[in-house]
Amino acid sequence: MAARTIRCGRCHYEFIIGGVDETTCPQCGARNRIPGMTAATEGPVVDTTAPEEEGSEPAASAGARWVVCPSCAYRFAVGEVESVNCPLCATEVAVS
Numbered sequence: 444m445a446a447r448t449i450r451c452g453r454c455h456y457e458f459i460i461g462g463v464d465e466t467t468c469p470q471c472g473a474r475n476r477i478p479g480m481t482a483a484t485e486g487p488v489v490d491t492t493a494p495e496e497e498g499s500e501p502a503a504s505a506g507a508r509w510v511v512c513p514s515c516a517y518r519f520a521v522g523e524v525e526s527v528n529c530p531l532c533a534t535e536v537a538v539s
Contacts, residue, residue: 524538
């Protein structure tokens with residue numbers, strides 16, 4: 444499936460997605476169902492949600508680590524990097 448540009452139903456922010464039938468808006472966090480995509484997926488189902496509780500950590504998978512943005516408290520996964528910009532507010536976050 445090729446990459447597509449969609450518009451968020453809540454805040455109307457345009458962003459690029461590829462090959463998924465539902466995604467979260469990087470601007471406001473709203474869930475968006477993609478028109479024309481089927482709910483059935485091929486292959487294994489991957490859990491892409493952040494852990495709910497402050498102390499819980501997901502199982503170690505391919506070097507991904509969870510960080511929390513100090514400005515907006517958005518929690519997201521990162522790979523092997525020293526610092527990264529928050530996908531929600533663009534604040535630089537140091538990965539320890």
